Amino acid sequence: MKPGENQAKQKKKMMRDWFILGMIIVIVVVILSVFPAKTEAVTSTSQEYFIEMMVILPAVMVIMGLFAVFIPNETVVKYLGKTSGIKGIALSILIGTLPTGPLYVAFPMAAALIKKGASITNIVVFLSAWACIKIPQEMVEFRFLGAEFMFLRLILTIIFVIIMGISIEKIIRWNDKKTSRSTGA
Amino acid sequence: MNTTAIIINGIAVAALILAFIKDKDKAVQSLKMALKSFIKILPMVFIIIIAIGLLLGFVPPDQISRFVGEQSGAGGVLLVGMVGALMHIPALLSFPLAASILESGASVTAVAAFITTLTMIGMITLPLEIKILGKKMALLRNGISFVIAIVIAFIMGMIL
Numbered sequence: 001m002k003p004g005e006n007q008a009k010q011k012k013k014m015m016r017d018w019f020i021l022g023m024i025i026v027i028v029v030v031i032l033s034v035f036p037a038k039t040e041a042v043t044s045t046s047q048e049y050f051i052e053m054m055v056i057l058p059a060v061m062v063i064m065g066l067f068a069v070f071i072p073n074e075t076v077v078k079y080l081g082k083t084s085g086i087k088g089i090a091l092s093i094l095i096g097t098l099p100t101g102p103l104y105v106a107f108p109m110a111a112a113l114i115k116k117g118a119s120i121t122n123i124v125v126f127l128s129a130w131a132c133i134k135i136p137q138e139m140v141e142f143r144f145l146g147a148e149f150m151f152l153r154l155i156l157t158i159i160f161v162i163i164m165g166i167s168i169e170k171i172i173r174w175n176d177k178k179t180s181r182s183t184g185a
Numbered sequence: 186m187n188t189t190a191i192i193i194n195g196i197a198v199a200a201l202i203l204a205f206i207k208d209k210d211k212a213v214q215s216l217k218m219a220l221k222s223f224i225k226i227l228p229m230v231f232i233i234i235i236a237i238g239l240l241l242g243f244v245p246p247d248q249i250s251r252f253v254g255e256q257s258g259a260g261g262v263l264l265v266g267m268v269g270a271l272m273h274i275p276a277l278l279s280f281p282l283a284a285s286i287l288e289s290g291a292s293v294t295a296v297a298a299f300i301t302t303l304t305m306i307g308m309i310t311l312p313l314e315i316k317i318l319g320k321k322m323a324l325l326r327n328g329i330s331f332v333i334a335i336v337i338a339f340i341m342g343m344i345l
Contacts, residue, residue, distance in 0.1 A: 010225075017228035024235055031239075038242045046238030049281050053230055055190040058223060059197035060277065065219030066200050069211050102275065104310050111317045123318070124326055132304035137276050143189040144284035145296070152341055153297055160333040168325045175321070 056143060060136040064099040071098060073109050080126060081116030088122045089162055096129020099136045106130040120169035128161040226275055233278045237285040250290030257295070262342075265295045266335055269302035270327075273309040276300075294342030301334035 032039045076095050083091050096106075110123050133154060141150040204212035240249075253261045274282075279300055287296045306327050307314065314323040 014225060014228070017232075021228045021231050024232055028235055028239065035243075042238040042242035045241045045285075046234045049234045049237050049285065050230075053234070053278075053281060055187075056193050057226070057230070057277070058219075059190075059194040061219040061223045061226075062197040062216065063193075063200060064222065065215040065217075066204050066212070068218055069215040070204065070208075103307055104313060107310075107313055107317045114318070120322065124322070127326065128305060128330065131307070132276070132301065134276070137280075137304070139189070139193050140277050140280045141300070143187075143193075144280040145287065148345060149293070149297075149341070152344060153301070153337065156337045156340055157301065160337055164326070164329045164333055168322065168329065171325060172321060 052144070056140060060099075060140065063136055064101070067099045068101060073105075077109055077112045077116065080122060081113055081118050084119055084122065088119060089125055089165065092122045092126040092165075093129045093133065093158060093161070096126050096131075097133050097135050097138075099134055103127070103131045120172055121165040123165075124168050125161055125165035128164065129158075132157055133161075226277070229275060229278055233274065233282055237282060241285055241289055244289070246290040249286060250292075253286065253291040253295035255292045257292070261292075262294050262298050262335065262338055265291075266298040266302045266331065266338070269299040269334075270306040270331060271308050272303055273307070274303070276304045279303045292342060293345045294338045297341040298335055298338035301337055302331060305330040305334055 028042075032042065076098075080088070080091060080095060106127055110127055113123050113126070138150055138154060141153070201212065201216075204215060251257060253265050269279075272279075283296045283300050286299075287293070308327075311323060311327060314327070317323075318326075
C-alpha cells in the first residue's frame with residue numbers, strides 16, 4: 001500500500017468515526033428527550049468515565065509515540081528474526097509489550113519475520129503479545145479493573161500464549177509433513 | 186487525580202524529558218505522533234463513554250447480571266467472548282467499557298472473556314492476517330485464541 005493511499009484511507013476512517021459519533025449524539029438526544037428522567041444518570045456516568053479517560057489517555061499516547069519513534073520496527077524485526085528457543089519466546093513477549101500501535105501494524109512485521117526465518121512459535125507469540133500484553137494497555141487495565149484483575153490476566157495470558165505458539169508450530173509442522181508425504185507418494 | 190493516573194503521567198513526562206535530552210527532533214516527532222493518534226482515537230472515546238452512560242443509565246443491573254452475571258453460566262461467557270471477538274474498538278477503550286459492565290453486575294469471568302477475545306482476536310483484520318500469514322496460521326491463531334480466552338476467563342472467575 002502506498003503511503004498516500006494509506007493516508008486517504010485513514011482520513012476516510014476518521015470522517016466515518018466522527019459521522020457515527022454525530023449520529024449517536026442525535027439518537028441519544030432523542031432518547032433522552034423521551035426519557036428526561038434518565039438524563040441525569042446518563043450524563044453524570046458519561047462525564048465520570050470521560051474524566052477518568054482524559055487523565056490517562058494523553059499520557060498513554062505520548063508513551064506510545066515515543067516508543068514508535070525511538071524504537072523503529074526494523075530494529076524489532078532484526079532482533080527477533082535471529083533469536084530462537086526460550087530466549088526467542090521471551091524476546092517475542094518483551095517486544096510485543098512495547099507500546100507501539102494496534103495489531104495490524106504488527107502484520108507486516110510478522111511477514112518480515114517469516115522471511116527472516118523466525119520460528120512459527122515466535123511469530124505467534126509476538127503477534128499475540130502485541131495484541132494483548134502492551135504496557136499502556138496494562139496501565140489502563142490497572143486503572144479501571146484493579147491490580148488483581150490485571151496481574152492475574154497478564155500472567156495467565158503469557159502462559160497460554162506460549163502454549164498456543166508452541167502448539168501452532170507443532171500442528172503446522174505435523175500438517176506439512178503429512179501433506180509432503182502424501183504428495184511424495 | 187488518583188495514584189495510577191499520577192504514575193502514568195509521571196512516566197510519560199519522565200520519558201519525554203529523556204527523549205528531549207537524547208534527540209530533540211525525534212522527541213518532537215513523537216509528540217506529533219501522539220497528538221495525531223489522540224485525535225484519531227477521540228471520536229471513539231466519545232462513542233464509548235456515551236455507550237457506557239446509556240448502558241448504566243438505562244439497563245438495570247439485574248438485566249446485565251442475568252445475561253453476563255454469575256448465574257448466567259457458560260452460555261453468557263461464550264456470548265460475551267463472541268461479542269468481544271467481533272467488536273473492533275481500540276483495546277485501550279475496552280477497559281472502561283469492561284469496568285462499567287463489571288460495576289453493573291457482570292461476572293469477572295464474563296469481563297475477562299470480553300477483554301481477552303477483544304484484544305487477541307480480530308475478525309475485521311482477519312482477511313489481512315490471512316493474506317500475510319497464510320490461511321492456516323491465521324485461522325489457527327484466532328481459533329485457538331478464542332479457546333484460551335475462554336479458559337483464561339474461567340480460571341480468573343475461579344480465583345477472583
